[in-house]
Structure formats: C-alpha cells, structure tokens
Amino acid sequence: MEYGAPGMKAGRRVLTPLFVLVFLLQGVHSQTSRNKFNIAKAGHKLASPPVTLKKVGDNQVVVDNGIIDVTFSSPQGLITRIKYNGLNNVLNDQIENRGYWDVVWYKPGQVSSTDYLVGTKFDIVNQTSEQIEISFSRTFSQRGSGIPLNVDKRYIIRRGVSGIYMYAVLERLIGWPDVDMDQIRIVFKLNTTKFDFMAVSDNRQKIMPFDTDRDITKGRASPLAYKEAVHLINPQNHMLKGQVDDKYMYSVENKDNKVHGWISSDQRIGFWMITPSDEFHACGPIKQDLTSHVGPTTLSMFTSVHYAGKDMNTNYKSKEPWKKVFGPVFVYLNSASSRNLLWTDAKRQMVSEVQSWPYDFVKSVDYPLHHQRGTVKGQLFVIDRYIKNVTYLFGQFAFVGLALPGEAGSWQTENKGYQFWTRADKMGMFTIANVRPGTYSLYAWVSGFIGDYKYVRDITITPGREIDVGHIVYVPPRNGPTLWEIGQPDRTAAEFYIPDPDPTLFTKLYLNYSNPQDRFRQYGLWDRYSVLYPRNDLVFTAGVSDYKKDWFYAHVNRKAGNGTYKATTWQIKFNLKAVIQTRIYTLRIALAAASTIDLLVWVNEVDSKPLFITGLIGRDNAIARHGIHGLYKLYNIDVHGKLLRVGNNTIFLTHGRNSDSFSGVMYDYLRLEGPSGV
Ligand SMILES: *[C@@H]1O[C@H](CO)[C@@H](O)[C@H](O)[C@H]1NC(C)=O
Ligand SMILES: *[C@@H]1O[C@H](CO)[C@@H](O)[C@H](O)[C@H]1NC(C)=O
Ligand SMILES: *[C@@H]1O[C@H](CO)[C@@H](O)[C@H](O)[C@H]1NC(C)=O
Ligand SMILES: *[C@@H]1O[C@H](CO)[C@@H](O)[C@H](O)[C@H]1NC(C)=O
Ligand SMILES: *[C@@H]1O[C@H](CO)[C@@H](O)[C@H](O)[C@H]1NC(C)=O
Ligand SMILES: *[C@@H]1O[C@H](CO)[C@@H](O)[C@H](O)[C@H]1NC(C)=O
Secondary structure, X not given: OOOOXXXXXXXXXXXXXHHHHHHHHHHHOHHHHHHHHHHHHHHHHHOOOOOEEEEEOOOEEEXXXXXXXXXXXXXXXXXXXXXXXXXXXXXXXXXOOXXXXXXXXXXXXXXXXXXXXXXXXXXXXXXXXXXXXXXXXXXXXXXXXXXXXXXXXXXXXXXXXXXXXXXXXXXXXXXXXXEEEEEEEEEEEEOOOOOOXXXXXXXXXXXXXXXXXXXXXXXXXXXXOOOOEEEEOOOOOHHHOOEEEEHHHHOEXXXXXXXXXXXXXXXXXXXXEEXXXXXXXXXXXXXXXXXXXXXXXXXXXXXXXXXXXXXXXXXXXXXXXXXXXXXXXXXXXXXXXXXXXXXXXXXXXXXXXHHOOOOOOOOOOOOOOHHHOEEEXXXXXXXXXXXXOOOOEEOOOOEEEEEOOOXXXXXXXXXXXXXEEEXXXXXXXXXXXXXXXXXEEEEEEOOOOOOOEEOOOOEEEOOOOXXXXXXXXXXXXXXXXXXXXXXXXXXXXXXXXXXXXOOOOEOHHXXXXXXXXXXXXXXXXXXXXXXXXXXXXXEEEOOOOOHHHHOEOOEEOEEOOOOOEEOOEEEEEEEEOOOOOOOEEEEEEEEEEEEEEEEEEEXXXXXXXXXXXXXXXXXXXXXXXOOXXXXXXXXXXXXXXXXXXXXXXXXXXXXXXXXXXXXXXXXXXXXXXXXXXX
C-alpha cells in the first residue's frame, strides 16, 4: 500500500490527471460534478486506512486516518498536535494555546475577557471506519462565574480526507445573565520556523515576517499609530526591511473568504482554513474580517466588531434564548512540489467543500441536512424613473439575502442569526438554496442604486419547500432628476482617489504595479490628505472635477503639528441655470464608512446654523484598518429652493470633530436632485 509513504498523501493527488479532469468537469457541469467527485473520492477511500481513535493517558485523545494524526487535550478539546507528512506537529509546540476557540465577552458594564470554550466532558458522537466525530462540551451553571453559554465543540475526521472539520454549537437559555459577545473565532498558531509564506487570495500572497520581527523592544521594528501596525526596520529577512506589517492588511469580505492559509516552503506543505458556507457569519456578505497574519496565525472569524463596531448587535439578552451552529469549517493540509501547486490544490479543495454543502456527514441534530432545508427564488426589478422612465430595470447582479426579520438594511448589523446571500444574475433572477428552516426577511441591494430593499412579507422556510416570490420591485429613494452626482453608489469608496503611500511606509504587495485593485490596503493613507492638501481643503466642482482624481477617498482631519489634528471642510461647487425657490431639492449622501465623526452640512451660507447634522456616528474604524468601506449609511436631506441660487452654489461638508487621524467618513456617493417633475 502506498498510503504510508510520505509524499503519497493529499498533496500528491493534485498531480493525478483524474483529479484535474474532475476539477475541469466540475466547472462545466455543476449538476453532475457532485457525483463525479464522489467517485473520485470513493476511489481514494479504498486506498486509505480506516479512521481510528485512541486515548492516551487521562488527558489526550488521538484521531488518525493515516494521512493526518490529530491530538486533542481531553476533555478540554484544544488541538495540541497535527502530525502531517513527516512533520511531527504543524502547530507551534512552544506555546500552550495553538489550536483553540475563543470568545471575547463581558457582562454589561464590566471589562471584557476571553473565554477559551474549554470543555469539561468528552464524548464520541459517532465512530465508524469511515469517520469519527468527537465532542468536547460543557454546561453553564448559574452558580458559575464563566460566560453564560452551553458549549459543544465538535471535530470530524474522515477516512481518506486530509483535514479536520470543526464546528461548535453555542447555546443560551432564558434567564441567563445578559452578555455582550464581541468576537467568536477559531485560532491556529503554526510552527514559526516552518511556515513562511501566506496566501489569502490569488493576488494577495507573500513571504511574511516572523512574529519576532515585530518586536519593538529588540529594535527589530518601530511602532506606528496603533499597536497592530509596525514598521519593520531590522527583520530577519532583509527583503522585508522598511515595510509595514499589520494584520488588517489581510482582511477579506466574508463572501470572498473561502480559503486562506500558510505554506511551508521548506516542507512543501500547506495549512488552509476553508469556509464552505457563509450562513453562520453575520452582518451580510460584505462584512470584512481578519484571515491569516503574522504568527504564523490562521483564523476562522465567525463574528467580530471589526469594520462594523458596536453598531452591531452584540448584546445577548436574558429574556432571549439563543442557539447557533458555527461551522463546520475545514482545516485542510496538503503537500505538493511548489507553492503554486499548493495554492491551486487548496482552491480545488475549497470548491469541492463548497459543492458538498450542506455536508451530509455532520451528526449534530442542530445541523440540518440538505433535505431539511428550503429554497427561495424570484426576480428583482428596479424602478428609477429618472434613469429610465418607462420600464422596469433588471436588478442586475443584486445582492439578495435572507436574515432575521428587521428593517430594510438591518442585516448589516444583525449578528445573532443565520444569513443566506446570493447574487442575482444579469436579469435579476436569484435562487437562495439550502436555507435553514426559520423565519426571515428577504433583503436586497443593487450596485448602481442607493438604499436598501426589503420584501413586504416575512419568509418562512420549511424543510424541502421552495418559495417563489415571483417578480419583486425595488424603488430606490428618488425625488427628482439628478443635477449632479459624485462617485458610484456601490457601498465603497474604491472609485475615488487613493493616494500612493508615504514612500518610507509601504507594503510592497499593494503597490500599484503589483496589485492596483488593492491599493487602498496600504498603511497610513489617511495622513496623505495633509500632504496633498497642506493648507486648503478639497474643493470639487460638479461638471468639471473628476471624482477619480479630485475626491480623496476619505474625509479626514488634517495634521496640525504636535500630534494634533484639525477639522476639515470640503466644498462641492455647482452651477444651477434655474432655481424654483418654492420647491424642495434633495441632497443624498451615502456613506461607505464612518468613524467617530459628526458630519455637518451647509448649503451656501456657511456662517448660519448647519442645514444638517448627522450627530456622532460610526465605530467601524475602516479608515485605520484599510477597509474601503465599513457600514453603509444613507442620508436624505431636504434642501429648500430658497437656499439655492441661479449661478454658483456651494455645499460645505465639515468634519465636526477634530479628534484624531482615523476619525472621518468615506463617502460612497453624493447626489443633488431637483424637485420632482422638473
Ligand atoms: C517546528 O518544527 C521543527 C521540526 O519538527 C521542530 O524542531 C521545532 O521545534 C518546531 N518549532 C515550533 C516553534 O513549533
Ligand atoms: C454513525 O454513523 C453511521 C453513518 O451515518 C450510522 O450508520 C451509525 O448508526 C452511527 N452510529 C451512531 C452510534 O450514531
Ligand atoms: C420619459 O421618456 C420619454 C420617452 O423616452 C421622454 O420623452 C421623456 O422626456 C422622459 N421623461 C423623463 C422625466 O425622463
Ligand atoms: C500609481 O498609479 C498612479 C496613477 O496611475 C500614478 O500616478 C502613481 O505614480 C503610481 N504609483 C506607483 C508607486 O507606481
Ligand atoms: C508643540 O509642543 C511644544 C512642547 O509642548 C510647544 O512648545 C509648542 O508650542 C507646540 N506647538 C504647537 C504648534 O502647538
Ligand atoms: C462660478 O463658478 C465658475 C466655476 O468655478 C467660475 O469660473 C465663475 O467665475 C463663477 N462665477 C461667479 C459669478 O462667481
């Protein structure tokens, strides 16, 4: 048998023509690919030994399938060792916590702490020669001081499969104390000397610094504006000298966060976090979160306040029972002769996992199988009579999703339930499959239009049922014709001017020539405003200026020396040939992000009381964390015709708080509409 020999394991499969063929077929015939894939897997299974479990002493459980050999602390349920392809432990064996879950939580008014969801009871849920599912659980006691949560952490290892499926069922019963849970995740810390190369997408891959390169006390790095970012001044790999390291540079939107991880160039193995479904994530498909970063660290972020802040609903109330299944996610290990092959194989495995969702082998009663789930379909149209006044437009490539019932747009701060999202096709047709039974609202938004759609009725999903909502129509906010507009309504600031970084503070990966679409991920771009606009603030002239060049991506404060920052005022100048003094005009301001700002708006008379004040808004911190958007906000402001003039007019936008460098907004889109019927 060949399976015992190193090099004949998972990674080797990449190179077999059958697998390549199956992969190609999958792309072409998605209906039949599942069967073909199973045949390929079954063939492999015959050649693999059965999965076995053994207890070692009183406090370890080892599960082995001949490909990987995984050690768990028992009954705690931490992963302490993953033996693979000749490497005794792919995890960092110098530290205690190297494969674990954690939750950041607090009772209202108390300081936050981290709970590692350590189990007190070990169970074998199911054991056959084909797969073993084990559980490490604990039950909350009202007398205890820990997090009020029942925990059931599950791990599944399958015959012939090079990895570990992991999920947890977390539960709260009525009457348990109120808590906030700001973050729920899985963390892996890998062998520091072996894993050197990180990949989070096709074009975001690089040799990484060591954790010790971030050490400020040893003179390897110097501090930057916040602790997550450092300037590498004397890294062990001199190629990285002068660059910035910051884990937020490797954030990804949840919809795209399907596979990321690390490669050991020396051992030629890969360690990958594969996320086959987004259903257990919160806050919608474009919520961003961390992936992998220096450590070497690989995360599976289930929930967090990153890029959203406490606008998110993180408070779990005593009177509301709650139960949720996080995962399964799949940790995949592979081996191949080059980094490129490792990444390609990791993506292939990701596609296979996505196509196998929902998994048919998960044993928790809280995880519905395919036949226990339902489907919603329909076709979305848009009516905007000032874009096309006669017909319905297709809701082209709309994001359409189900989330807990709420207001239009509430999905972006909804953090406790399941969400199911899809993209409509170019005719607005959509199908959301494999939805867990339950009651949801149906939400949508369409790039190119402002605002949020919500279907009038709640949708109740029952097992096996398909609901067709038929033709549904979104009518975005619109009062009159467009007099001018700035940007594109797409919920990001990516189309605006993104400056080059400070030449002494950059990350090569995101320089123009290597990665033009990711230029906004550089450290310190906010401070470039003070360089580009040292004295006078930005002035944009409608019909003359070009938002791609003349609209800075973030409205921030200006450096005022001694580490202080001063508020800034931007102006939009526009010319009106006629004004109807008795009618109401509408100013639409869509924000892509906001961080502790109070935005003030004046029309023409800047010395008067502001026409509009947002009040203190935003905790998404997207400016400091190189996100090109945080939470979406739309303001619709009435502008009385009396305030406007024939000829030149000016709108003033003031950052009403001069606090720090990261406070500000990113605009998504601005538009002035005339009165209706004009
Ligand atoms: C990394 O792996 C090597 C080889 O197995 C081992 O000697 C070393 O102790 C490991 N280092 C860490 C930090 O895990
Ligand atoms: C384990 O799973 C197999 C396959 O689904 C099933 O036939 C068997 O009854 C299960 N055993 C237990 C103890 O649940
Ligand atoms: C509506 O469409 C008709 C025919 O294309 C056109 O004549 C008219 O000006 C349009 N009205 C508006 C308000 O765009
Ligand atoms: C990046 O692109 C912009 C616009 O094309 C150009 O002005 C700038 O010089 C480029 N910077 C680098 C570092 O290549
Ligand atoms: C900056 O701080 C120094 C020392 O506190 C002070 O002497 C100086 O006046 C300050 N300059 C400005 C522009 O505030
Ligand atoms: C109006 O604005 C235009 C463009 O900024 C400028 O050229 C013109 O001088 C202004 N007219 C008046 C009367 O201020």
